[in-house]
Amino acid sequence: MQTIRGILFDKDGTLFDFQATWGAWARALIAELAQGDPVRVRAMAQAMAFDTDAGRFLPESPVIAGTGREVAELLAPILAVTADTLEARIASAAASAPLAQAVPLRPLLERLRDAGLRLGVATNDYEAVARSHLHDVLDLFDFVAGFDSGHGGKPAPGMLLAFARACNLDPQSVLMVGDSRHDLQAGRAAGMATLAVLTGVATAADLADLADAVRPDIGHLPELLALF
Numbered sequence: 001m002q003t004i005r006g007i008l009f010d011k012d013g014t015l016f017d018f019q020a021t022w023g024a025w026a027r028a029l030i031a032e033l034a035q036g037d038p039v040r041v042r043a044m045a046q047a048m049a050f051d052t053d054a055g056r057f058l059p060e061s062p063v064i065a066g067t068g069r070e071v072a073e074l075l076a077p078i079l080a081v082t083a084d085t086l087e088a089r090i091a092s093a094a095a096s097a098p099l100a101q102a103v104p105l106r107p108l109l110e111r112l113r114d115a116g117l118r119l120g121v122a123t124n125d126y127e128a129v130a131r132s133h134l135h136d137v138l139d140l141f142d143f144v145a146g147f148d149s150g151h152g153g154k155p156a157p158g159m160l161l162a163f164a165r166a167c168n169l170d171p172q173s174v175l176m177v178g179d180s181r182h183d184l185q186a187g188r189a190a191g192m193a194t195l196a197v198l199t200g201v202a203t204a205a206d207l208a209d210l211a212d213a214v215r216p217d218i219g220h221l222p223e224l225l226a227l228f
Contacts, residue, residue: 001213001225004193005173007112008143008163010154011123011130013179013200014218018064020100023055026063029093033079033086043078059201065154065182067124067147068094094129102199103219109140115227118142118167122159124182142167154182157190164190175225177218184210195224 012018026048034040045052048071049061057064063071072087079086112119120143123130127146131138138144143163147153151162164171176187179200187194188210196211197218198204204214213224222228 001175001193003173004117004175004225006118006120006163006167006169007175007177007221008120008122008160008187008192009218010176010178010180010183011121011125011133013064014177014183014197015102015105015121016133016199017100017102018179018200019056021097022063023050023057025093025097026050026057027052027055029090032093033075033089040078044075047074047078057201059203059206061201064201065124065180067153068126068129069147091126091129094125095132097133099133102197102217105137106140108219108221109137111222111227113140115225117225118169120144120163120167122154122163122176122186123147124153154178155185155189157186160186160190160192164192177221179207181207181210195221 009015030041030044048063049058068090069087072083072090076083076086119141121130121141122145124147127149130144130146143166145151145159145162151158160176164174171191174192175195176192177195178184179197180202184194184196184207193212194210196207196214199217208214
């Protein structure tokens with residue numbers, strides 16, 4: 001970790017607590033789309049592997065690491081609409097999701113920037129939604145990409161390698177930080193170091209084989225990188 005010059009973050013489950021943010025979003029989205037039809041509620045919740053009573057995603061949920069397009073394609077047959085139509089509604093709902101920061105972001109990101117590190121975000125969300133979610137700290141990032149930014153989605157390494165190019169960094173000097181196997185697989189494919197955090201749905205046991213380190217949350221980065 002002593003050779004790290006850049007840090008690339010996943011967004012949901014990494015910068016923001018996944019269940020606290022997206023559990024509330026999913027409840028609201030399902031209620032809006034179902035329009036009072038309990039059959040549709042059950043079908044959408046089952047497709048998303050979402051516990052509507054607890055307001056939490058199950059570990060096997062395809063939403064956790066999926067793109068917005070994949071969620072639209074998952075739900076469109078249930079609602080008898082096109083994925084294109086539904087994708088726009090999902091993106092709109094995502095942009096106004098009630099965000100819960102995993103840790104206070106600005107103090108942490110400023111500390112990392114002050115140490116000379118380049119910072120980026122690579123998310124399977126839409127780039128525009130990511131920029132909206134990050135508006136309070138967007139000035140601290142050198143790079144933000146979503147699955148729709150032209151580099152592909154994770155677990156492919158396209159977004160990660162684009163960050164390295166944009167910041168003129170060797171991929172081996174970049175740390176990929178994420179809460180899902182998709183994040184860490186992308187990091188491995190890009191030749192980057194990987195850090196797993198547990199503010200998503202996955203456990204340490206789920207992620208350890210793909211991670212160079214596992215920490216409870218991104219607040220442990222200064223200690224990991226020896227930024228004293």
